[in-house]
Amino acid sequence: MATILHRIKAYLYDNVLTKDNPNDFTARTISERSLNVQQICQSAANRGGADISASAMEHATELFLKEMAYQLCDGYFINTGYFMASTTIRGVFDSPSETFNKDKHSIIFQFNQGEKLRAEIPNIEVEILGVAEASAVILQVTDVKSGSVNDLLTPGRNLKIAGSKIKVTGNDPFIGVFFVNTASNVRTMVEESDMVTNNPSELIVVIPALLAGTYQLEVVTQFADSSILKQPRTALLDKPLTVE
Structure with a gap:
């Protein structure tokens, strides 16, 4: 049995995204606040999860993210273990000879969970607080x-x-x-x-x-x-x- 290390809370809302069951609900996680790179690095240093200072960790993280963005822009697929990232072209091309048109097509970056992050899911306990007001x-x-x-x-x-x-x-x-x-x-x-x-x-x-x-x-x-x-x-x- 997995050890519960984390807890998240959620409220239920009417599920308007599906039409097959008008009486079902969707859960929405309550986020206490958002965390930036600096705050995450400070937390790691405070918890003892980092063997370097928060400022050194923040600097290294920013360098990594900057380089990752650079490589994504060259079309590389990124796999950190915790998440995967890729570059995707959206839009329809009407013929084999049609070229990329910024007015018709777009580029987006997609991120998906990786194996290391998925491995943490069994350690999370979810508390449903009932139907939201x-x-x-x-x-x-x-x-x-x-x-x-x-x-x-x-x-x-x-x-x-x-x-x-x-x-x-x-x-x-x-x-x-x-x-x-x-x-x-x-x-x-x-x-x-x-x-x-x-x-x-x-x-x-x-x-x-x-x-x-x-x-x-x-x-x-x-x-x-x-x-x-x-x-x-x-x-x-x-x-x-x-x-x-």
Whole structure:
């Protein structure tokens, strides 16, 4: 029997991503916070899991990641044991002679778990905290042009947003779909005319003309099942989105 070394907690939400069973649920992990390279290296040094200083470990990690990115850009397949990474071309080529077109095709980097990371799964205990309160939640977004899920944004093209109770409605002047730049905190709102689909479990919007950077997606609405809430509530995607 595996030793339980780690514990994660999760709430259940209505599963809007599958249509075969209208009564099923999906679990969503509660993330206390995100960790950057510096924080992970500091944790390793504090726990005694590193035989070098946190700063030396951070420097070496940054050098490794920089070189890994360089090799990925040359098309190499990366296998660290903990994860695998590869470079993928998205988009359709209509003939054998068609060349790569940045307006039609895109390049993305894909990451998948490796054997060493999979080996840790038996050491994790999962605590389901029950069905989440009836609040708005974003479960998944898909960039239609690139096909990227919870990752890339293509300005001027459609973004599919799947979730629960995310229909944008109400009389508050601050409701809508927003892209918040994580560096500048500038909020860019999707114009009402760029709301292609506005349903409780799915939104399709035209992505605004965002500058290159990282963004947080917010949906602010007063929607409830059978009424309009007095105050708007905000649903956040728990993963950053990137405009290249």
